[in-house]
Amino acid sequence: MEGKITGRVTNELYTDKDEARKLNVPAIKKKKSLSFYFLKRCLDIVISLLGIIILSPVFLVVAFLIKYEDRKGSVFFSQERVGQCGQLFTMYKFRSMCTDAEEKLVELIELNEIEGAMFKMKDDPRVTKVGKKIRKTSIDELPQLLNVLKGEMSLVGPRPPLQREVAEYSQHDMQRLGVKPGCTGLWQIQGRNDVHFADMVELDLEYIQNQSIFNDLKIIFQTFRVMFFSKGAY
Template sequence: MEEKLVEVGRRAQQKEELSELTINTEFEKQSLFFRFFKRIVDIFGSLLGLILLSPVFLIVAWLIYKEDPNGPVIFSQKRVGKQGRLFTMYKFRSMCTDAEEQFHDLLELNEIEGAMFKIKNDPRVTKIGKKIRKTSIDELPQLLNVLKGDMSLVGPRPPLQREVAEYSKRDLKRLSVKPGCTGLWQVRGRNDVHFDDMVDFDLEYIHNQSLYNDFKIIFQTVKVMLFSKGAY
Protein backbone atom coordinates (compact mmCIF):
# COMPACT_ATOMS: atom_id res chain seq x y z
CA MET A 1 0.00 0.00 0.00
CA GLU A 2 2.84 2.35 0.93
CA GLU A 3 4.64 1.61 -2.35
CA LYS A 4 1.49 2.45 -4.32
CA LEU A 5 1.13 5.77 -2.49
CA VAL A 6 4.76 6.61 -3.28
CA GLU A 7 4.19 5.76 -6.94
CA VAL A 8 1.04 7.89 -7.12
CA GLY A 9 2.85 10.78 -5.46
CA ARG A 10 5.78 10.52 -7.87
CA ARG A 11 3.49 10.49 -10.91
CA ALA A 12 1.59 13.52 -9.59
CA GLN A 13 4.84 15.42 -9.16
CA GLN A 14 5.95 14.41 -12.65
CA LYS A 15 2.63 15.62 -14.09
CA GLU A 16 3.12 18.97 -12.36
CA GLU A 17 6.64 19.24 -13.76
CA LEU A 18 5.35 18.47 -17.25
CA SER A 19 2.74 21.22 -16.95
CA GLU A 20 5.53 23.68 -16.14
CA LEU A 21 7.10 22.91 -19.54
CA THR A 22 4.10 24.54 -21.23
CA ILE A 23 5.14 27.87 -19.71
CA ASN A 24 8.91 27.55 -19.42
CA THR A 25 9.84 25.61 -22.56
CA GLU A 26 12.68 27.09 -24.56
CA PHE A 27 10.83 26.27 -27.75
CA GLU A 28 7.95 28.62 -26.88
CA LYS A 29 10.47 31.43 -26.47
CA GLN A 30 11.62 31.01 -30.06
CA SER A 31 10.41 33.54 -32.62
CA LEU A 32 7.21 33.00 -34.55
CA PHE A 33 9.37 32.98 -37.68
CA PHE A 34 11.32 29.95 -36.49
CA ARG A 35 8.27 27.98 -35.41
CA PHE A 36 6.40 28.73 -38.64
CA PHE A 37 9.25 27.78 -40.96
CA LYS A 38 10.20 24.73 -38.94
CA ARG A 39 6.68 23.42 -39.52
CA ILE A 40 6.87 24.31 -43.22
CA VAL A 41 10.15 22.37 -43.50
CA ASP A 42 8.53 19.44 -41.68
CA ILE A 43 5.55 19.34 -44.02
CA PHE A 44 7.49 19.63 -47.28
CA GLY A 45 10.34 17.44 -46.04
CA SER A 46 8.03 14.61 -44.96
CA LEU A 47 5.98 14.85 -48.17
CA LEU A 48 9.12 14.78 -50.31
CA GLY A 49 10.49 11.85 -48.33
CA LEU A 50 7.25 9.87 -48.63
CA ILE A 51 7.15 10.43 -52.41
CA LEU A 52 10.82 9.76 -53.17
CA LEU A 53 11.06 6.79 -50.83
CA SER A 54 7.76 5.17 -51.85
CA PRO A 55 9.60 2.38 -53.78
CA VAL A 56 11.60 1.62 -50.60
CA PHE A 57 8.34 1.49 -48.61
CA LEU A 58 6.87 -1.04 -51.04
CA ILE A 59 9.99 -3.25 -51.12
CA VAL A 60 10.41 -3.29 -47.33
CA ALA A 61 6.70 -3.94 -46.79
CA TRP A 62 6.86 -6.92 -49.18
CA LEU A 63 10.00 -8.34 -47.48
CA ILE A 64 8.43 -8.09 -44.02
CA TYR A 65 5.23 -9.74 -45.25
CA LYS A 66 7.21 -12.47 -47.03
CA GLU A 67 9.13 -13.37 -43.86
CA ASP A 68 6.06 -13.34 -41.60
CA PRO A 69 2.69 -13.18 -43.44
CA ASN A 70 0.77 -13.46 -40.17
CA GLY A 71 2.18 -10.27 -38.61
CA PRO A 72 1.54 -6.61 -39.45
CA VAL A 73 3.92 -4.76 -41.76
CA ILE A 74 3.60 -1.51 -39.81
CA PHE A 75 4.18 -1.54 -36.06
CA SER A 76 2.33 1.15 -34.11
CA GLN A 77 3.10 2.08 -30.52
CA LYS A 78 2.06 4.76 -28.05
CA ARG A 79 4.84 7.25 -27.42
CA VAL A 80 5.15 10.38 -25.29
CA GLY A 81 5.35 13.63 -27.23
CA LYS A 82 5.63 17.32 -26.46
CA GLN A 83 4.57 18.22 -22.90
CA GLY A 84 3.69 14.60 -22.19
CA ARG A 85 0.97 14.19 -24.81
CA LEU A 86 0.55 10.64 -26.08
CA PHE A 87 0.49 9.84 -29.79
CA THR A 88 0.73 6.73 -31.96
CA MET A 89 4.13 6.35 -33.61
CA TYR A 90 4.64 4.22 -36.73
CA LYS A 91 7.58 2.00 -37.70
CA PHE A 92 8.21 -0.90 -40.02
CA ARG A 93 7.91 -4.01 -37.87
CA SER A 94 11.41 -5.31 -37.16
CA MET A 95 10.57 -7.72 -34.33
CA CYS A 96 8.49 -10.83 -33.83
CA THR A 97 4.81 -10.28 -33.14
CA ASP A 98 5.10 -11.19 -29.43
CA ALA A 99 8.05 -8.88 -28.74
CA GLU A 100 6.27 -6.95 -26.00
CA GLU A 101 5.37 -10.14 -24.17
CA GLN A 102 9.07 -11.13 -24.11
CA PHE A 103 10.24 -7.74 -22.82
CA HIS A 104 10.29 -8.53 -19.09
CA ASP A 105 12.25 -11.75 -19.68
CA LEU A 106 15.04 -9.75 -21.33
CA LEU A 107 15.31 -6.83 -18.89
CA GLU A 108 18.44 -8.18 -17.22
CA LEU A 109 20.24 -8.12 -20.58
CA ASN A 110 19.79 -4.36 -21.01
CA GLU A 111 23.06 -2.73 -22.20
CA ILE A 112 22.00 0.91 -21.81
CA GLU A 113 22.08 2.68 -18.43
CA GLY A 114 19.15 4.85 -17.45
CA ALA A 115 15.53 4.94 -18.61
CA MET A 116 16.05 3.02 -21.84
CA PHE A 117 16.26 -0.58 -23.04
CA LYS A 118 18.67 -1.76 -25.76
CA ILE A 119 20.57 -4.98 -26.40
CA LYS A 120 22.83 -5.62 -29.38
CA ASN A 121 21.68 -9.13 -30.22
CA ASP A 122 18.01 -8.84 -29.37
CA PRO A 123 16.49 -12.30 -30.06
CA ARG A 124 13.15 -10.67 -30.89
CA VAL A 125 14.50 -8.98 -34.03
CA THR A 126 13.62 -10.71 -37.31
CA LYS A 127 16.04 -11.36 -40.19
CA ILE A 128 14.72 -8.48 -42.29
CA GLY A 129 14.44 -6.46 -39.08
CA LYS A 130 18.21 -6.63 -38.54
CA LYS A 131 18.82 -5.25 -42.03
CA ILE A 132 16.37 -2.37 -41.89
CA ARG A 133 17.53 -1.41 -38.40
CA LYS A 134 21.13 -1.13 -39.60
CA THR A 135 20.18 1.71 -41.92
CA SER A 136 17.24 3.00 -39.81
CA ILE A 137 14.86 2.22 -42.67
CA ASP A 138 12.46 0.88 -40.03
CA GLU A 139 11.97 4.49 -38.88
CA LEU A 140 10.78 5.82 -42.27
CA PRO A 141 7.01 5.50 -41.53
CA GLN A 142 7.53 8.22 -38.92
CA LEU A 143 7.42 10.66 -41.83
CA LEU A 144 3.65 10.17 -41.51
CA ASN A 145 3.90 11.32 -37.88
CA VAL A 146 5.79 14.41 -39.04
CA LEU A 147 3.14 15.17 -41.65
CA LYS A 148 0.41 14.79 -39.01
CA GLY A 149 2.23 17.16 -36.66
CA ASP A 150 2.94 14.63 -33.89
CA MET A 151 6.66 14.78 -34.60
CA SER A 152 9.24 16.97 -36.30
CA LEU A 153 12.03 15.93 -38.66
CA VAL A 154 14.55 16.95 -35.99
CA GLY A 155 14.15 16.71 -32.24
CA PRO A 156 14.53 14.34 -29.27
CA ARG A 157 13.45 10.74 -29.84
CA PRO A 158 9.94 10.05 -28.49
CA PRO A 159 10.15 7.87 -25.36
CA LEU A 160 7.88 5.10 -24.16
CA GLN A 161 5.54 5.69 -21.23
CA ARG A 162 7.48 3.22 -19.07
CA GLU A 163 10.67 5.18 -19.76
CA VAL A 164 9.12 8.54 -18.86
CA ALA A 165 7.90 7.00 -15.58
CA GLU A 166 11.59 6.79 -14.58
CA TYR A 167 12.54 10.31 -15.73
CA SER A 168 14.10 12.85 -13.39
CA LYS A 169 13.07 16.49 -13.55
CA ARG A 170 16.05 17.14 -15.83
CA ASP A 171 15.12 14.26 -18.14
CA LEU A 172 11.59 15.64 -18.51
CA LYS A 173 13.01 18.71 -20.27
CA ARG A 174 13.37 16.46 -23.34
CA LEU A 175 9.58 16.71 -23.62
CA SER A 176 9.55 20.50 -23.92
CA VAL A 177 9.65 20.27 -27.74
CA LYS A 178 8.16 18.01 -30.38
CA PRO A 179 9.99 14.69 -30.69
CA GLY A 180 11.90 14.13 -33.91
CA CYS A 181 12.85 11.43 -36.41
CA THR A 182 16.49 12.33 -35.90
CA GLY A 183 18.61 14.50 -33.63
CA LEU A 184 22.05 15.00 -32.13
CA TRP A 185 21.87 11.60 -30.45
CA GLN A 186 21.56 9.83 -33.81
CA VAL A 187 24.44 11.68 -35.45
CA ARG A 188 26.76 11.35 -32.46
CA GLY A 189 26.67 7.64 -31.84
CA ARG A 190 23.07 6.33 -31.99
CA ASN A 191 22.80 3.21 -29.78
CA ASP A 192 26.41 3.50 -28.63
CA VAL A 193 25.42 6.54 -26.53
CA HIS A 194 24.32 6.16 -22.90
CA PHE A 195 21.00 7.60 -21.74
CA ASP A 196 22.51 10.51 -19.78
CA ASP A 197 24.58 11.50 -22.82
CA MET A 198 21.44 11.36 -24.95
CA VAL A 199 19.70 13.76 -22.55
CA ASP A 200 22.72 16.08 -22.74
CA PHE A 201 22.53 16.07 -26.56
CA ASP A 202 18.78 16.72 -26.51
CA LEU A 203 19.09 19.65 -24.10
CA GLU A 204 21.94 21.04 -26.21
CA TYR A 205 19.66 20.88 -29.25
CA ILE A 206 16.72 22.47 -27.42
CA HIS A 207 18.83 25.41 -26.23
CA ASN A 208 20.35 25.97 -29.69
CA GLN A 209 17.44 25.44 -32.03
CA SER A 210 17.68 26.96 -35.49
CA LEU A 211 16.79 26.01 -39.05
CA TYR A 212 20.51 25.90 -39.84
CA ASN A 213 21.12 23.34 -37.10
CA ASP A 214 18.11 21.30 -38.26
CA PHE A 215 19.40 21.10 -41.84
CA LYS A 216 22.90 20.28 -40.57
CA ILE A 217 21.55 17.38 -38.47
CA ILE A 218 19.44 16.09 -41.38
CA PHE A 219 22.46 15.95 -43.70
CA GLN A 220 24.57 14.30 -41.00
CA THR A 221 21.80 11.75 -40.47
CA VAL A 222 21.93 10.70 -44.13
CA LYS A 223 25.67 10.08 -43.75
CA VAL A 224 25.17 8.05 -40.55
CA MET A 225 22.42 5.95 -42.19
CA LEU A 226 24.66 5.12 -45.17
CA PHE A 227 27.47 3.86 -42.96
CA SER A 228 25.15 2.20 -40.40
CA LYS A 229 27.37 3.23 -37.48
CA GLY A 230 26.12 2.46 -33.98
CA ALA A 231 22.87 0.81 -35.12
CA TYR A 232 21.42 -2.44 -33.82
Protein backbone atom coordinates in the same frame (compact mmCIF):
# COMPACT_ATOMS: atom_id res chain seq x y z
CA MET B 1 -6.84 7.75 -27.88
CA GLU B 2 -6.31 6.92 -24.21
CA GLY B 3 -3.19 6.04 -22.30
CA LYS B 4 -1.48 6.41 -18.95
CA ILE B 5 1.66 8.21 -17.84
CA THR B 6 3.03 7.91 -14.36
CA GLY B 7 5.97 10.06 -13.34
CA ARG B 8 8.15 10.42 -10.27
CA VAL B 9 8.11 14.17 -10.79
CA THR B 10 4.40 14.70 -10.23
CA ASN B 11 3.25 11.36 -8.75
CA GLU B 12 -0.01 11.79 -10.66
CA LEU B 13 -1.81 9.59 -13.18
CA TYR B 14 -2.67 10.94 -16.63
CA THR B 15 -5.44 9.16 -18.47
CA ASP B 16 -5.88 11.06 -21.74
CA LYS B 17 -4.20 13.56 -24.03
CA ASP B 18 -5.57 16.67 -22.31
CA GLU B 19 -4.50 15.53 -18.86
CA ALA B 20 -1.15 14.35 -20.18
CA ARG B 21 -0.42 17.96 -21.15
CA LYS B 22 -0.37 18.76 -17.43
CA LEU B 23 2.81 16.71 -17.00
CA ASN B 24 5.33 18.81 -15.10
CA VAL B 25 7.69 19.70 -17.96
CA PRO B 26 10.18 22.52 -17.24
CA ALA B 27 9.89 25.61 -19.45
CA ILE B 28 12.44 26.10 -22.21
CA LYS B 29 15.04 28.67 -21.14
CA LYS B 30 15.62 30.12 -24.59
CA LYS B 31 12.21 30.28 -26.25
CA LYS B 32 12.24 30.68 -30.02
CA SER B 33 10.25 33.14 -32.11
CA LEU B 34 6.99 32.31 -33.87
CA SER B 35 8.76 32.72 -37.22
CA PHE B 36 11.18 29.92 -36.28
CA TYR B 37 8.36 27.50 -35.45
CA PHE B 38 6.53 28.48 -38.65
CA LEU B 39 9.63 27.82 -40.79
CA LYS B 40 10.38 24.59 -38.93
CA ARG B 41 6.84 23.35 -39.57
CA CYS B 42 7.08 24.30 -43.26
CA LEU B 43 10.37 22.38 -43.49
CA ASP B 44 8.76 19.36 -41.82
CA ILE B 45 5.80 19.34 -44.21
CA VAL B 46 7.85 19.79 -47.40
CA ILE B 47 10.57 17.23 -46.60
CA SER B 48 8.22 14.61 -45.12
CA LEU B 49 5.83 14.87 -48.07
CA LEU B 50 8.67 14.64 -50.60
CA GLY B 51 10.19 11.78 -48.62
CA ILE B 52 6.96 9.77 -48.65
CA ILE B 53 6.57 10.27 -52.41
CA ILE B 54 10.20 9.60 -53.38
CA LEU B 55 10.66 6.67 -51.00
CA SER B 56 7.33 4.98 -51.79
CA PRO B 57 9.11 2.23 -53.84
CA VAL B 58 11.28 1.50 -50.77
CA PHE B 59 8.13 1.31 -48.64
CA LEU B 60 6.67 -1.30 -51.01
CA VAL B 61 9.84 -3.43 -51.13
CA VAL B 62 10.26 -3.41 -47.34
CA ALA B 63 6.57 -4.22 -46.83
CA PHE B 64 6.89 -7.18 -49.22
CA LEU B 65 10.02 -8.52 -47.44
CA ILE B 66 8.44 -8.23 -43.99
CA LYS B 67 5.31 -10.01 -45.16
CA TYR B 68 7.32 -12.66 -47.02
CA GLU B 69 9.25 -13.52 -43.86
CA ASP B 70 6.18 -13.61 -41.65
CA ARG B 71 2.88 -13.74 -43.53
CA LYS B 72 0.80 -13.70 -40.35
CA GLY B 73 2.52 -10.66 -38.88
CA SER B 74 1.71 -7.05 -39.68
CA VAL B 75 3.93 -4.86 -41.86
CA PHE B 76 3.77 -1.87 -39.55
CA PHE B 77 4.37 -1.57 -35.83
CA SER B 78 2.51 1.16 -33.97
CA GLN B 79 3.26 2.16 -30.41
CA GLU B 80 2.02 4.86 -28.08
CA ARG B 81 4.75 7.37 -27.29
CA VAL B 82 5.04 10.52 -25.19
CA GLY B 83 5.38 13.73 -27.18
CA GLN B 84 5.69 17.42 -26.39
CA CYS B 85 4.45 18.35 -22.89
CA GLY B 86 3.34 14.75 -22.27
CA GLN B 87 1.01 14.57 -25.27
CA LEU B 88 0.37 10.94 -26.18
CA PHE B 89 0.44 9.87 -29.83
CA THR B 90 0.80 6.71 -31.90
CA MET B 91 4.22 6.40 -33.56
CA TYR B 92 4.64 4.27 -36.69
CA LYS B 93 7.54 2.04 -37.74
CA PHE B 94 8.13 -0.90 -40.03
CA ARG B 95 7.93 -4.03 -37.88
CA SER B 96 11.46 -5.28 -37.26
CA MET B 97 10.73 -7.66 -34.37
CA CYS B 98 8.66 -10.77 -33.78
CA THR B 99 4.96 -10.17 -33.16
CA ASP B 100 5.22 -10.96 -29.42
CA ALA B 101 8.22 -8.69 -28.84
CA GLU B 102 6.59 -6.70 -26.03
CA GLU B 103 5.76 -9.87 -24.07
CA LYS B 104 9.32 -11.19 -24.46
CA LEU B 105 10.77 -7.91 -23.21
CA VAL B 106 9.95 -8.92 -19.64
CA GLU B 107 12.41 -11.82 -19.96
CA LEU B 108 15.16 -9.63 -21.41
CA ILE B 109 14.88 -6.44 -19.35
CA GLU B 110 17.80 -7.44 -17.07
CA LEU B 111 20.06 -7.76 -20.13
CA ASN B 112 19.73 -4.06 -20.99
CA GLU B 113 23.02 -2.72 -22.39
CA ILE B 114 22.13 0.98 -22.06
CA GLU B 115 22.27 2.83 -18.75
CA GLY B 116 19.18 4.80 -17.75
CA ALA B 117 15.52 4.90 -18.80
CA MET B 118 15.90 3.01 -22.10
CA PHE B 119 16.23 -0.59 -23.26
CA LYS B 120 18.79 -1.51 -25.92
CA MET B 121 20.36 -4.89 -26.64
CA LYS B 122 22.88 -5.41 -29.43
CA ASP B 123 21.91 -9.01 -30.21
CA ASP B 124 18.23 -8.75 -29.35
CA PRO B 125 16.71 -12.18 -30.13
CA ARG B 126 13.35 -10.55 -30.90
CA VAL B 127 14.68 -8.89 -34.07
CA THR B 128 13.77 -10.67 -37.32
CA LYS B 129 16.16 -11.30 -40.25
CA VAL B 130 14.59 -8.50 -42.28
CA GLY B 131 14.47 -6.40 -39.14
CA LYS B 132 18.25 -6.57 -38.72
CA LYS B 133 18.73 -5.18 -42.23
CA ILE B 134 16.26 -2.31 -42.00
CA ARG B 135 17.38 -1.33 -38.49
CA LYS B 136 21.01 -1.08 -39.66
CA THR B 137 20.07 1.73 -42.05
CA SER B 138 17.13 3.06 -39.98
CA ILE B 139 14.73 2.22 -42.82
CA ASP B 140 12.38 0.90 -40.15
CA GLU B 141 11.91 4.51 -39.00
CA LEU B 142 10.68 5.84 -42.36
CA PRO B 143 6.93 5.52 -41.56
CA GLN B 144 7.48 8.25 -38.97
CA LEU B 145 7.37 10.68 -41.88
CA LEU B 146 3.60 10.23 -41.51
CA ASN B 147 3.87 11.37 -37.87
CA VAL B 148 5.80 14.42 -39.07
CA LEU B 149 3.22 15.22 -41.72
CA LYS B 150 0.46 14.94 -39.10
CA GLY B 151 2.30 17.36 -36.83
CA GLU B 152 2.89 14.85 -34.02
CA MET B 153 6.63 14.81 -34.62
CA SER B 154 9.26 17.00 -36.25
CA LEU B 155 12.10 15.87 -38.51
CA VAL B 156 14.61 16.97 -35.86
CA GLY B 157 14.11 16.74 -32.11
CA PRO B 158 14.46 14.39 -29.12
CA ARG B 159 13.33 10.83 -29.72
CA PRO B 160 9.80 10.24 -28.28
CA PRO B 161 10.04 8.03 -25.18
CA LEU B 162 7.79 5.24 -23.99
CA GLN B 163 5.46 5.86 -21.06
CA ARG B 164 7.39 3.41 -18.85
CA GLU B 165 10.56 5.37 -19.60
CA VAL B 166 8.98 8.70 -18.65
CA ALA B 167 7.93 7.10 -15.35
CA GLU B 168 11.65 6.91 -14.49
CA TYR B 169 12.51 10.48 -15.58
CA SER B 170 14.04 12.98 -13.20
CA GLN B 171 13.07 16.66 -13.37
CA HIS B 172 16.21 17.19 -15.46
CA ASP B 173 15.21 14.46 -17.93
CA MET B 174 11.72 15.96 -18.26
CA GLN B 175 13.20 18.88 -20.19
CA ARG B 176 13.36 16.57 -23.23
CA LEU B 177 9.58 16.84 -23.43
CA GLY B 178 9.66 20.62 -23.79
CA VAL B 179 9.73 20.46 -27.59
CA LYS B 180 8.14 18.33 -30.30
CA PRO B 181 9.88 14.92 -30.64
CA GLY B 182 11.84 14.21 -33.79
CA CYS B 183 12.86 11.45 -36.21
CA THR B 184 16.52 12.36 -35.80
CA GLY B 185 18.70 14.55 -33.63
CA LEU B 186 22.16 15.00 -32.14
CA TRP B 187 21.92 11.61 -30.43
CA GLN B 188 21.45 9.80 -33.75
CA ILE B 189 24.40 11.48 -35.46
CA GLN B 190 26.75 11.16 -32.48
CA GLY B 191 26.69 7.47 -31.66
CA ARG B 192 23.05 6.36 -31.77
CA ASN B 193 22.79 3.19 -29.63
CA ASP B 194 26.40 3.55 -28.43
CA VAL B 195 25.31 6.59 -26.37
CA HIS B 196 23.85 6.01 -22.91
CA PHE B 197 20.65 7.67 -21.71
CA ALA B 198 22.30 10.41 -19.63
CA ASP B 199 24.45 11.44 -22.59
CA MET B 200 21.40 11.35 -24.88
CA VAL B 201 19.57 13.73 -22.53
CA GLU B 202 22.48 16.18 -22.59
CA LEU B 203 22.63 16.07 -26.40
CA ASP B 204 18.86 16.68 -26.58
CA LEU B 205 19.11 19.66 -24.22
CA GLU B 206 22.02 21.03 -26.23
CA TYR B 207 19.84 20.84 -29.34
CA ILE B 208 16.86 22.45 -27.60
CA GLN B 209 18.93 25.39 -26.38
CA ASN B 210 20.51 25.92 -29.81
CA GLN B 211 17.58 25.31 -32.14
CA SER B 212 17.77 26.93 -35.55
CA ILE B 213 16.73 26.09 -39.10
CA PHE B 214 20.41 25.89 -40.05
CA ASN B 215 21.11 23.35 -37.27
CA ASP B 216 18.07 21.31 -38.33
CA LEU B 217 19.28 21.15 -41.93
CA LYS B 218 22.80 20.23 -40.79
CA ILE B 219 21.48 17.40 -38.60
CA ILE B 220 19.25 16.11 -41.43
CA PHE B 221 22.19 15.95 -43.87
CA GLN B 222 24.43 14.29 -41.27
CA THR B 223 21.70 11.74 -40.58
CA PHE B 224 21.88 10.51 -44.18
CA ARG B 225 25.63 9.95 -43.75
CA VAL B 226 25.10 8.00 -40.52
CA MET B 227 22.37 5.89 -42.14
CA PHE B 228 24.65 4.81 -44.98
CA PHE B 229 27.53 3.88 -42.67
CA SER B 230 25.16 2.30 -40.09
CA LYS B 231 27.39 3.27 -37.19
CA GLY B 232 25.97 2.46 -33.77
CA ALA B 233 22.76 0.94 -35.16
CA TYR B 234 21.32 -2.36 -33.96
